[in-house]
Amino acid sequence: METLENFIRRRSVNFFKEDCSMQKEALRNIVNLAGLAPSSSNTQPWELVVVEDPEAKANLRESAFDQPKITESSCTLIVLADPEAYKKGNPTYGSFVERGYMEAEEMEGYTEMVEGLYTDLEKPDRYAVKNAAFFGMSLMYAAEAYGWQSHPMIGFNPQEVKEKFDIPEDLIVTMLLSLGKFDDETTLLQRNRRKNFTDIVSMNSYNPPEKLELKNPFVEQIKSVKMGDDNLNLIGVQPEVGEPVPDFELMKVPGQTVTLAELLDGPLVISSVPSLDTPVCQQQTKKFSQKLKNYDEKINFVTMSCDTPFAQQRFKEKEGIDWPIYSDINGRQFSSRCGLLIEGVGLTARAVMVVDQAGVLRYFQLVEEVGEEPDYQDVENFLNENQLTDS
Numbered sequence: 136m137e138t139l140e141n142f143i144r145r146r147s148v149n150f151f152k153e154d155c156s157m158q159k160e161a162l163r164n165i166v167n168l169a170g171l172a173p174s175s176s177n178t179q180p181w182e183l184v185v186v187e188d189p190e191a192k193a194n195l196r197e198s199a200f201d202q203p204k205i206t207e208s209s210c211t212l213i214v215l216a217d218p219e220a221y222k223k224g225n226p227t228y229g230s231f232v233e234r235g236y237m238e239a240e241e242m243e244g245y246t247e248m249v250e251g252l253y254t255d256l257e258k259p260d261r262y263a264v265k266n267a268a269f270f271g272m273s274l275m276y277a278a279e280a281y282g283w284q285s286h287p288m289i290g291f292n293p294q295e296v297k298e299k300f301d302i303p304e305d306l307i308v309t310m311l312l313s314l315g316k317f318d319d320e321t322t323l324l325q326r327n328r329r330k331n332f333t334d335i336v337s338m339n340s341y342n343p344p345e346k347l348e349l350k351n352p353f354v355e356q357i358k359s360v361k362m363g364d365d366n367l368n369l370i371g372v373q374p375e376v377g378e379p380v381p382d383f384e385l386m387k388v389p390g391q392t393v394t395l396a397e398l399l400d401g402p403l404v405i406s407s408v409p410s411l412d413t414p415v416c417q418q419q420t421k422k423f424s425q426k427l428k429n430y431d432e433k434i435n436f437v438t439m440s441c442d443t444p445f446a447q448q449r450f451k452e453k454e455g456i457d458w459p460i461y462s463d464i465n466g467r468q469f470s471s472r473c474g475l476l477i478e479g480v481g482l483t484a485r486a487v488m489v490v491d492q493a494g495v496l497r498y499f500q501l502v503e504e505v506g507e508e509p510d511y512q513d514v515e516n517f518l519n520e521n522q523l524t525d526s
């Protein structure tokens with residue numbers, strides 16, 4: 136869930152709050168988290184120079200086409216790649232022996248094999264830059280995860296940067312990465328269009344795309360709901376009516392889960408509510424359990440929310456409701472995969488979905504004003520007018 140939100144939130148931020156310094160602890164957290172990035176043979180061929188001193192920042196800015204974010208951000212990382220990091224003596228190799236994955240005698244053969252990969256099959260520079268790029272991307276997502284924003288830059292003079300910051304000749308300056316807090320008094324331009332699946336994917340062998348659609352289907356489909364005075368984005372992609380609903384797992388009780396596929400031994404009505412602690416969500420759940428009773432024989436019903444299964448159980452017992460109420464608290468799979476996760480709040484939006492036994496979405500009602508109840512009659516009309524079971 137956090138990952139999805141991170142993908143959508145991350146932007147190359149042009150306007151940083153000035154005079155906002157980043158404590159070393161925050162930087163350490165970001166760098167250590169980003170260090171989980173994958174690298175070939177786990178060689179991690181990357182290093183960083185952190186430029187945070189005002190004079191040093193101004194100096195770096197001069198070698199980077201005078202890009203203001205370098206002096207306005209809290210710090211700029213010079214992301215370095217080491218084309219020789221795969222060589223013998225790489226400390227990461229030792230852990231294979233320590234952990235018993237490999238005998239000490241096998242180490243020599245292994246390091247020779249690794250050397251061959253990055254010299255015979257690949258150019259060492261490319262090996263280093265490919266890996267450092269993964270690290271750079273991870274730094275941006277790690278920063279976002281800790282509440283910081285970033286801007287990557289390739290617009291700089293690498294030779295000048297090397298000389299100014301005493302960087303050895305054999306290292307490659309892959310990118311600059313400014314980190315700081317977005318200045319929310321400013322507005323970023325809309326996110327640029329992206330190539331989508333049809334623009335870039337060939338199946339099994341290469342086919343050039345016929346024409347570019349240049350949409351950003353994920354972002355452009357994001358809908359919002361109103362919560363008080365706030366318009367809040369919904370994270371994820373809502374399946375269209377007529378499309379299969381992505382499978383998801385819900386918690387019945389702690390330690391016991393159920394998937395959408397398991398709930399589909401007949402058509403399924405899903406009533407999703409933000410929290411059973413609020414009167415509107417309680418009303419919705421009680422009313423559906425009354426109104427849909429008549430359909431009990433043929434159709435399955437489930438309410439879902441991000442409340443704990445304990446709170447859901449208490450509510451069920453208090454109100455004498457005997458239809459299932461399941462929790463999306465662990466991983467928010469339902470909310471995010473059905474495009475119903477309220478950004479920044481982490482709760483499920485209010486909606487009603489009808490899924491047929493084949494798992495295809497047949498009806499969808501999103502309640503755009505979170506504080507309002509759904510249109511129950513519309514759901515009943517749909518159920519009355521449509522054949523959902525094979526009888």
Ligand SMILES: Cc1cc2nc3c(=O)[nH]c(=O)nc-3n(C[C@H](O)[C@H](O)[C@H](O)COP(=O)(O)O)c2cc1C
Pocket residue numbers: 145146147148202287288289290291310326327
């Ligand atoms: C490797 C790399 C180098 C970039 N160099 C620059 C740069 O020098 N100056 C700049 O303003 N933006 C630079 N960008 C930012 C891109 O313009 C930006 O990522 C792109 O327009 C998409 O916008 P978004 O990151 O907000 O989604 C760079 C991005 C990457 C990944």
